[in-house]
Amino acid sequence: MPLNIYGLDNITITAINSSAGSTDIALYNSYLNCLDCSDPVFGAGAGAPAWIDYVIAGDQQASGSCGIYQQQDTVRLYTFSELTATSTPNPAEICAGGSVNITAIASGGNLDYNYVWTNSNIDTLSLNNNYTFTLEGSYTAEINDGLVTATCPTFDLPVSVVVSQPPTVNAGVDQTICATNPDAFLTGSSANTSSVLWTGGLGSYSPDNTSLLMVYTPTAAEINTGNVTLSLTSSGAGGGCINDSDNVTISFSDTIHVTPTYAPINCYGGSTTINAG
Numbered sequence: 631m632p633l634n635i636y637g638l639d640n641i642t643i644t645a646i647n648s649s650a651g652s653t654d655i656a657l658y659n660s661y662l663n664c665l666d667c668s669d670p671v672f673g674a675g676a677g678a679p680a681w682i683d684y685v686i687a688g689d690q691q692a693s694g695s696c697g698i699y700q701q702q703d704t705v706r707l708y709t710f711s712e713l714t715a716t717s718t719p720n721p722a723e724i725c726a727g728g729s730v731n732i733t734a735i736a737s738g739g740n741l742d743y744n745y746v747w748t749n750s751n752i753d754t755l756s757l758n759n760n761y762t763f764t765l766e767g768s769y770t771a772e773i774n775d776g777l778v779t780a781t782c783p784t785f786d787l788p789v790s791v792v793v794s795q796p797p798t799v800n801a802g803v804d805q806t807i808c809a810t811n812p813d814a815f816l817t818g819s820s821a822n823t824s825s826v827l828w829t830g831g832l833g834s835y836s837p838d839n840t841s842l843l844m845v846y847t848p849t850a851a852e853i854n855t856g857n858v859t860l861s862l863t864s865s866g867a868g869g870g871c872i873n874d875s876d877n878v879t880i881s882f883s884d885t886i887h888v889t890p891t892y893a894p895i896n897c898y899g900g901s902t903t904i905n906a907g
Contacts, residue, residue: 633670641686643659717787747761768790802819805880814846816878822867831860
């Protein structure tokens with residue numbers, strides 16, 4: 631921050647006190663790029679106290695006809711931490727057709743914040759610290775406070791919004807299989823998911839119930855019941871998308887018992903008719 635001192639020659643500038651006491655005067659003097667000029671630049675280092683008092687003294691330039699004025703004065707310089715900001719949620723995702731409200735959270739500076747949300751075309755979207763986005767893209771929250779100068783610029787917070795597609799799963803077609811050979815081969819499919827899970831039966835899944843392609847072996851009770859329904863559910867839906875689920879029903883047919891009837895063959899070379907009873 632530049633300072634301008636007028637009407638004095640032979641200028642001297644010395645730190646004398648701070649909000650942290652007067653134990654580090656040499657350090658506070660080092661925050662000025664010169665201690666004997668009329669245009670010193672103040673740049674506080676990390677961990678600087680909230681304020682520092684400097685005594686500015688010198689010989690008056692004006693003649694006595696202009697009057698006598700004070701040749702020494704104390705100036706208090708206030709320091710603030712660097713302006714910065716974060717956003718939440720981060721990362722920002724929305725489900726296709728949905729929306730997400732992003733909030734910019736500023737810190738540092740003098741706490742008197744102003745916000746301007748813009749898109750990649752520099753169109754102004756909002757003057758609040760939050761905005762609801764419905765489109766994928768790159769956005770910026772420009773944040774400033776009452777201290778914005780060439781040495782204390784605005785803070786530009788980049789924010790990216792990603793659109794996630796809703797997950798879909800398909801558990802396959804319903805099956806009817808023989809009760810004496812009840813293993814069912816299931817061929818599930820999925821899209822836009824990070825994983826899937828089969829549920830709904832008390833039997834065994836091979837290789838496991840997280841594989842799209844697997845063999846389900848039912849329990850004896852499920853076979854006696856005549857059917858079992860399994861569900862395939864997605865997980866890991868992003869951006870507020872809802873996980874999808876689909877069902878498949880496996881039916882077990884009864885064992886067919888046949889008692890044939892036929893007339894005996896009395897002569898070699900004869901024939902008979904067998905009837906299934």
